[in-house]
Amino acid sequence: MPIGVYICHCGLNIAGVLDIEKLSSYAEKLPDVVIARDIPFTCSDLGQEQIQKDIDEYKLDRVVVAACSPRLHEPTFRRAIAKAGLNPYMLEMANIREQCSWVHMEQPAMATQKAQDLIRMAVAKAALLKPLESETMPVSQEVLVIGGGVTGIQASLDLADAGFHIYLVERRPTIGGFMALLTDVFPTNDCSICVLAPKMSDVFNHPEITLITYAEILSIDGSVGNFTVTGIKKARYVDEKFCRGCINDCASVCPVEVPSEYDFGIGKRKAIYVPYPQAVPLVACVDTKSCIGCARCVEACSADAVKFEQEPQDFKFTVGAIIVATGWQAFDAARKEEYGFGRYKDVITTLQLERLLNSAGPTKGDVVRPSTGQIPQSIAFLQCVGSRDAAIGNIYCSRICCMATLKNAQLVKEKYPDTDITVYYLDIRAGGEGYEEYYIRAQKLGINFVHARISRIEEVKGNLYMNYEDPDTGRFKRVSYDLAVLSIGLEPDQGAEVIGNILGLARRSDRFFEIAHPKMRPVEAHIDGVFIAGCASGPKEIQTSIAQGGAAAAKAIKLLQKGEINLEPTGAYVNQDYCTQCKLCVDVCPKRAIILKSPAYVDEAACNGCGSCAAACPMDAIGMRLYSDEQIMAEVKAATEEKSEFPLIVAFLCNWCSYGAADLAGVSRIQYPTNSRNIRVMCSGRVDPIFIMEALRYGADGVLIAGCRLGECHYVKGNYQALQRINVLKGVMEKVGINSNRIKIVWCAASESEKFAKELKEFVEELKLIGPIGTEIRADKKRVLAP
Amino acid sequence: MRLAYYPGCVSKSSGREMDISTKAVCSALGITLEELEDWNCCGATHVSNELTAVGLAVRNISQTDLPIMTSCSICYSNLRSALQRMDDPNIKSRVNDILGKEHEGAKIRHALDVxxxxxxxxxxxxxxxxxxxxxxxxxxxxxxxxxxxxxxxxxxxxxxxxxxxxxxxxxxxxxxxxxxxxxxxxxxxxxxxxxxxxxxxxxxxxxxxxxxxxxxxxxxxxxxxxxxxxxxxxxxxxxxxxxxxxxxxxxxxxxxxxxxxxxxxxxxxxxxxxxxxxxxxx
Structure with a gap:
């Protein structure tokens, strides 16, 4: 296997510190190396052409480039060798710039020594590289959208207009979500249903959208490009084909009246009902919980649409991508017992006020005290009910309640100018375009704003009393109001938990679905081909939800439009002879790419190649196509082959954060000791304890494992898995008499180059105190042998 | 029903009627009360020092395997808080060190609920x-x-x-x-x-x-x-x-x-x- 080694000068960036001649004559003598050259700028066309010429001339079948970080030019050199006919994966890079010449500028001799080691490691790994072939896989051109609120509606319409076929699945009998029930909405105060209803009917009429309402999803199998979805469409006992949505005939004869969930309990509906006049589809539905089966509706319906014999229907289809838009549910105000919701009639929630203000609501737009039916003379709004409250377990801000209250207070004030309105708040958060102006407008209308902590609401002889502490003066106050409106927060929809479990979505501590990156990937889930939009990933106002619905649609289009996706050939595979079906791999996989058939099987479309499964497998039955056990062990062995300094540290750096931090230390010219020999892995979770033990056995004085900060892992939980394994390993080491401080695990974000350098410096000092590897065992033996 | 009885300090001083009536009522209801032999303060007098408060409470609790009943809300609250605080492994190990024994959780009940x-x-x-x-x-x-x-x-x-x-x-x-x-x-x-x-x-x-x-x-x-x-x-x-x-x-x-x-x-x-x-x- 002829290997070519190319050592880059990078102008003076490398050559100014390292002794290039020495490196090149050293590389020439390494096993399998047939040609070693130094090139002023290897990444230039001239450099690339030289490599291509050598591949041809020396029949090279693998190439080592000692230059800058592979995070910069690995794709460049892979393309270059592919042009010359080599498999692109037959390339290995030694990072002698960011992680050597730039960080050891004051120690050229030691740095050159380190570079020699790095090149030796790269050559050792290169000898074990295997050609890998990218494959493509055809993908479905259909998309599942879960949830028919404004987010799901927007995503469906955008995708359908782009030519994809959509299955929009909604649990309720109508789409429209919360937005369809609101009165005017901020910051423009336009009528909510007036702007939403056209979109709802567009969904209904779009030839590319299959709308499935009153349905539940039961299972989702498969992976990106080919998810198989099954579910059930519940019986509404009304034939969608025949129902004309007239509602009068059937509902008017129905003898059962129950509180309407579409009026949040303040209005009533019948057991057979249409949620609201703009419902889509405009089809009645029988609520089996309250229906007494009298069948008067069956007789009354002139279209013969009411069918008590209707059965639930199963559905099944395949989609290439999934958009989760499961939305939110309102905080249950009765949980804040001190505010008396549920005990006192005149304590209502924001959502109930929305219905009272709504001209299509139960009072046709009149705001009244539920206890008397009279217009209230004074109204108190209480902010942060169920938000920013550790006592009830929601420490997050629900983000929209301040604006909703500002809006409702304005609507009430405009309608009833004499009503005294006071907003009791902790902070008013009006961040957004035009929002602060909106707040000022509310103040100008004469709405009072009082900074307060409300301790309780009491009802005494039909009057509500607000008891509160003024936090600015510490004084306790008590004021009477006719109506209190609790500004309830948003919680993740409980029903969405099922969807989360089916898909294996991660949740944040606030229980909303976690997106792939809190900033950079706002609508992607951790699972490839799954997108999260709207309030499913946290409280959002309407405009942001619409933006996210559109963004998720765009991401799905990008994924599916070519009709096929490339599969990275860098994933895991199972050696079936060794698998004992212990399922450890299934549990650690962040992508749910491992399926326990018999034996385990890796879905390569879903695998991202983090390698935590390979580290977890007790039988070594899981291998990685790139960063294989053999390749990493070869690097470890090569790193320790010539022990050129003390202490010698073998460092495993995760590709995304710590390797990035080490690169940034180079770019920032942060100087640190030359003692570490860095090995790049995709995730700290890839580090098998055996790598560490072998490194120490071969003579490393210490092993550093560096991963992303906890909670920020690129593969969700890989660093936690690394931490757990290392804690166990440390215990074992102490038992056999090796100082467990020879292993150090650190977390640095890609930006924390200072921290990386500092941790490494400290580790070098710690190891100097501990002494060369084996010191403690020899000391122990002496003690045992001493008389 | 057999229960351990924790009277608390007030029961023996200014609030004897609480103790007297608790014993009389339990006896009438067929509840056998076994007063803890060597009880001490529930911890209420030392609430500002978490370790002392928990230690005092747990010293009482660890004297019996029976559910412990008290009719004083202050004692009731303190004994229950102590058990909750013992869920913290750090507090638990320090309290166990001080008391010189391993504590297992017991159930605390108020006379009202019994x-x-x-x-x-x-x-x-x-x-x-x-x-x-x-x-x-x-x-x-x-x-x-x-x-x-x-x-x-x-x-x-x-x-x-x-x-x-x-x-x-x-x-x-x-x-x-x-x-x-x-x-x-x-x-x-x-x-x-x-x-x-x-x-x-x-x-x-x-x-x-x-x-x-x-x-x-x-x-x-x-x-x-x-x-x-x-x-x-x-x-x-x-x-x-x-x-x-x-x-x-x-x-x-x-x-x-x-x-x-x-x-x-x-x-x-x-x-x-x-x-x-x-x-x-x-």
Whole structure:
């Protein structure tokens, strides 16, 4: 296997510190190396052409480039060798710039020594590289959208207009979500249903959208490009084909009246009902919980649409991508017992006020005290009910309640100018375009704003009393109001938990679905081909939800439009002879790419190649196509082959954060000791304890494992898995008499180059105190042998 | 039913009627109480030092394997908080070190909840005197329902349940969880008296004939201080304040002396007379 080694000068960036001649004559003598050259700028066309010429001339079948970080030019050199006919994966890079010449500028001799080691490691790994072939896989051109609120509606319409076929699945009998029930909405105060209803009917009429309402999803199998979805469409006992949505005939004869969930309990509906006049589809539905089966509706319906014999229907289809838009549910105000919701009639929630203000609501737009039916003379709004409250377990801000209250207070004030309105708040958060102006407008209308902590609401002889502490003066106050409106927060929809479990979505501590990156990937889930939009990933106002619905649609289009996706050939595979079906791999996989058939099987479309499964497998039955056990062990062995300094540290750096931090230390010219020999892995979770033990056995004085900060892992939980394994390993080491401080695990974000350098410096000092590897065992033996 | 009994310091001093009535009621209900042999402070006197407070409480708890009953809300709250704090491995190991033994969690119960359980099962067997038409203001104070997990801390109803079983009428008492003023009586006597007087007046407004309490500190503020407050404020309250065990005892047919009713500051004898009268009339 002829290997070519190319050592880059990078102008003076490398050559100014390292002794290039020495490196090149050293590389020439390494096993399998047939040609070693130094090139002023290897990444230039001239450099690339030289490599291509050598591949041809020396029949090279693998190439080592000692230059800058592979995070910069690995794709460049892979393309270059592919042009010359080599498999692109037959390339290995030694990072002698960011992680050597730039960080050891004051120690050229030691740095050159380190570079020699790095090149030796790269050559050792290169000898074990295997050609890998990218494959493509055809993908479905259909998309599942879960949830028919404004987010799901927007995503469906955008995708359908782009030519994809959509299955929009909604649990309720109508789409429209919360937005369809609101009165005017901020910051423009336009009528909510007036702007939403056209979109709802567009969904209904779009030839590319299959709308499935009153349905539940039961299972989702498969992976990106080919998810198989099954579910059930519940019986509404009304034939969608025949129902004309007239509602009068059937509902008017129905003898059962129950509180309407579409009026949040303040209005009533019948057991057979249409949620609201703009419902889509405009089809009645029988609520089996309250229906007494009298069948008067069956007789009354002139279209013969009411069918008590209707059965639930199963559905099944395949989609290439999934958009989760499961939305939110309102905080249950009765949980804040001190505010008396549920005990006192005149304590209502924001959502109930929305219905009272709504001209299509139960009072046709009149705001009244539920206890008397009279217009209230004074109204108190209480902010942060169920938000920013550790006592009830929601420490997050629900983000929209301040604006909703500002809006409702304005609507009430405009309608009833004499009503005294006071907003009791902790902070008013009006961040957004035009929002602060909106707040000022509310103040100008004469709405009072009082900074307060409300301790309780009491009802005494039909009057509500607000008891509160003024936090600015510490004084306790008590004021009477006719109506209190609790500004309830948003919680993740409980029903969405099922969807989360089916898909294996991660949740944040606030229980909303976690997106792939809190900033950079706002609508992607951790699972490839799954997108999260709207309030499913946290409280959002309407405009942001619409933006996210559109963004998720765009991401799905990008994924599916070519009709096929490339599969990275860098994933895991199972050696079936060794698998004992212990399922450890299934549990650690962040992508749910491992399926326990018999034996385990890796879905390569879903695998991202983090390698935590390979580290977890007790039988070594899981291998990685790139960063294989053999390749990493070869690097470890090569790193320790010539022990050129003390202490010698073998460092495993995760590709995304710590390797990035080490690169940034180079770019920032942060100087640190030359003692570490860095090995790049995709995730700290890839580090098998055996790598560490072998490194120490071969003579490393210490092993550093560096991963992303906890909670920020690129593969969700890989660093936690690394931490757990290392804690166990440390215990074992102490038992056999090796100082467990020879292993150090650190977390640095890609930006924390200072921290990386500092941790490494400290580790070098710690190891100097501990002494060369084996010191403690020899000391122990002496003690045992001493008389 | 066999339970360990933790009396608490008040039971042996200013609140003997609580201890007397608790023992009498439990005996009448067939509950065997085994008083902890070497009990000490529940920790309430050292709440500012977490380790001492938990250590004191756990020293009591680790003396028995039986569920421990107390009729003092302060003790009840402290013993329960201690058990919750012992979930923290750090506190647990330090407390175990100090006490020199491994503690296992025991169940802590309040007399109220024990009595309710027994009476809910078979009340007709035990109830001798009907409390029909007796209007009772249930006053919880703060500690019965804290830490969380017994009844709602903000709007508890457990005492109303028991009062109804006794055939009496619980009044809707909006200040039932307000502070009695006891905890700030030393540094802020005026404020404490304001609070206690507010509670007494409000109880009177509900037309209750008696107030029922669960905590010796509340009882002190509402009962022992009542006369002084009446004089200071120039207002007549005249509301007897009974421990819940005393009220239950009357319904069980126990005599006033068996319940220590003579130890209450505001004499409840008039109201007891009235109860007996109503009972005989049917």
């Amino acid at each position: 009595i309710l359980e027994v009476l809910q099962k078979k009340n007709s067997d035990f109830l001798v005197v009907s409390l029909k038409d007796l209007k009772v203001a249930p006053y919880y104070g703060c500690l019965m329902t804290r830490p969380k997990g017994v009844d709602s801390p903000e709007f508890p109803t457990i005492m109303e349940k028991l009062i109804k079983i006794l055939n009496a009428t619980p009044m809707e008492f909006r200040l039932k969880t307000f502070c009695c003023g006891g905890p700030i009586f030393m540094p802020q006597q005026e404020v404490a008296e304001d609070l206690a007087f507010m509670i007494l007046s409000e109880a009177k407004n509900t037309e209750a004939e008696i107030i029922v309490t669960l905590c010796p500190l509340c009882h002190f503020m509402l009962d022992a201080k009542q006369k002084t407050l009446e004089i200071k404020r120039g207002d007549n309250i005249g509301l007897p304040v009974l421990y819940i065990t005393q009220l239950v005892g009357i319904a069980l047919g126990l005599g006033p002396m068996e319940l220590g009713l003579e130890l209450n500051s505001v004499s409840p004898f008039d109201i007891v007379e009235r109860i007996y009268e109503r009972h005989t009339k049917g």
